[in-house]
Amino acid sequence: MSLNKIHKIIRIILILIPIMVLGYLVDKELVISGKLIVKKDFGHGSPFILDLLPWQRVAEIKKDDQGNYSQKILDQPVYFDLNLPQRFDKGTAEITYKNDSIDCPTLFQIGGQATPNDWEYAMKPLENQNLDQLDWPRVEENDVVLYEREKKFNTIDEFLNNLPDISKIAVYNYKLDYDFKIPDYKPTKGLEIDNTIRGRHTIYTYIDGGEPLDFTFTVEDINRHVGADPAEIAVYKKDQRIYNTTLPDDGITDESGESSEERKIRLLPSNLTQGTYKIEIKASDDIFIRNIKTKEHLLAFAGRLYLADNDEYKDSLSDIRTKPTTVYAKGYKIITSAAHQTSEQTIRINNLTEPNDYEIELAEAHQQYSYYNLNPRNIVSLYSPKNDILIEGDGLFSFSKESFFNPLLTTFRDESELEVLGINYVIADYQTPKTIDGWKVATADFDLGRLYWRENTLRFALSIPDIECQDKKIKGIKFVLEKEPLTWGKLWEKIKEKL
Numbered sequence: 001m002s003l004n005k006i007h008k009i010i011r012i013i014l015i016l017i018p019i020m021v022l023g024y025l026v027d028k029e030l031v032i033s034g035k036l037i038v039k040k041d042f043g044h045g046s047p048f049i050l051d052l053l054p055w056q057r058v059a060e061i062k063k064d065d066q067g068n069y070s071q072k073i074l075d076q077p078v079y080f081d082l083n084l085p086q087r088f089d090k091g092t093a094e095i096t097y098k099n100d101s102i103d104c105p106t107l108f109q110i111g112g113q114a115t116p117n118d119w120e121y122a123m124k125p126l127e128n129q130n131l132d133q134l135d136w137p138r139v140e141e142n143d144v145v146l147y148e149r150e151k152k153f154n155t156i157d158e159f160l161n162n163l164p165d166i167s168k169i170a171v172y173n174y175k176l177d178y179d180f181k182i183p184d185y186k187p188t189k190g191l192e193i194d195n196t197i198r199g200r201h202t203i204y205t206y207i208d209g210g211e212p213l214d215f216t217f218t219v220e221d222i223n224r225h226v227g228a229d230p231a232e233i234a235v236y237k238k239d240q241r242i243y244n245t246t247l248p249d250d251g252i253t254d255e256s257g258e259s260s261e262e263r264k265i266r267l268l269p270s271n272l273t274q275g276t277y278k279i280e281i282k283a284s285d286d287i288f289i290r291n292i293k294t295k296e297h298l299l300a301f302a303g304r305l306y307l308a309d310n311d312e313y314k315d316s317l318s319d320i321r322t323k324p325t326t327v328y329a330k331g332y333k334i335i336t337s338a339a340h341q342t343s344e345q346t347i348r349i350n351n352l353t354e355p356n357d358y359e360i361e362l363a364e365a366h367q368q369y370s371y372y373n374l375n376p377r378n379i380v381s382l383y384s385p386k387n388d389i390l391i392e393g394d395g396l397f398s399f400s401k402e403s404f405f406n407p408l409l410t411t412f413r414d415e416s417e418l419e420v421l422g423i424n425y426v427i428a429d430y431q432t433p434k435t436i437d438g439w440k441v442a443t444a445d446f447d448l449g450r451l452y453w454r455e456n457t458l459r460f461a462l463s464i465p466d467i468e469c470q471d472k473k474i475k476g477i478k479f480v481l482e483k484e485p486l487t488w489g490k491l492w493e494k495i496k497e498k499l
């Protein structure tokens with residue numbers, strides 16, 4: 001080879017290197033293929049998947065005899081950030097972990113933060129041993145599994161097209177499209193709730209074809225906390241938002257504790273068809289709903305009910321009532337807590353005549369006290385002498401037996417409950433984790449467009465509700481991220497943006 005030729009080759013190489021480096025950097029930034037895989041093992045840091053937080057809830061990272069690094073979770077939930085060069089449309093999370101010394105069936109979930117509120121996560125199952133242990137005949141298609149007490153359907157479609165009575169179906173991580181109808185429903189003159197409730201609530205109601213959906217909320221803002229307190233009320237049919245209205249802040253944004261005049265907000269969407277409607281009230285704890293008047297007579301609060309008729313608020317609300325309240329509740333777990341020291345009290349479940357009737361002493365404010373309903377088919381009464389308590393749970397609450405109704409599907413929890421509830425079918429979007437070299441590998445898919453992005457960062461939570469009775473170590477976190485691949489035209493636009 002002549003010297004000239006060698007010079008030429010060197011020159012070409014010298015030109016190619018910066019082009020390749022530039023290409024690599026551009027691809028890293030723009031992800032031209034549309035696909036990016038990021039991983040964290042616990043032996044090394046990752047620029048994409050940050051450490052588990054808060055540090056108090058995780059042990060030190062340890063290396064085992066096989067050279068695997070892992071981190072034990074001491075308390076839950078723990079969080080981590082996924083820090084990406086840009087936004088993606090879809091993501092599959094893959095968690096590699098071990099369950100050691102388990103004394104309870106494990107439930108392990110991952111959630112993506114879904115709104116700016118740091119408590120709102122879209123949760124997906126990683127492992128549910130209660131479901132893994134269900135030994136009914138099953139039909140599996142793609143990621144969906146249908147369990148049948150007695151074999152009847154051969155495909156998922158056959159089941160969906162011939163849907164049995166929804167009271168016989170339990171769902172798990174599955175959105176079942178169904179219409180809840182009350183066959184003998186008759187409109188009445190409506191109802192009025194003259195109890196004060198505080199902050200955000202979700203209400204279910206029911207109308208027939210000719211009946212209007214008509215609600216009037218009387219609202220007061222007690223201005224205990226700094227900031228504006230708008231109240232947004234939205235109406236949903238199935239998951240579709242069909243109406244919303246906002247009551248702006250009362251104009252007082254300091255924490256004077258001075259309440260403004262009562263204001264009314266009316267909800268009257270038109271042209272609605274028969275069925276169940278969900279009313280979501282988004283408001284801070286400064287917002288007190290003093291009264292609800294409606295043309296409907298079925299009205300159930302879901303998940304949360306904050307009773308507020310207590311002297312605690314008499315400086316702000318001179319006409320606050322302090323009469324005891326009875327709430328009717330259905331659900332497996334009912335959690336109560338006193339909001340202040342002055343409202344520490346003893347709650348009564350039912351009349352104390354049956355073995356499952358109960359008294360719950362709310363001995364300490366803010367502490368949660370749980371009641372487990374052994375027969376979740378039954379409605380229990382919950383008597384609060386002083387109010388100013390937060391009632392939470394997986395079920396529904398109402399202020400009278402007559403207004404109670406349950407339009408919701410049963411969520412699968414464990415097999416023992418299925419018999420009591422008369423459930424014959426369980427449908428789930430779920431896959432049992434694989435076991436590889438003694439470690440479990442579980443995946444969950446996310447529609448990243450539905451999660452809350454801060455710049456190019458997403459936050460995830462790992463939830464293990466029964467952490468006390470198990471020992472869980474995480475060895476790896478991986479994400480497969482996807483978006484539309486970049487075409488040459490789009491690529492040029494992106495490059496121009498960067499220039």
Ligand SMILES: [Ca+2]
Nearest residue numbers: 221229250252
């Ligand atoms: Ca205000």
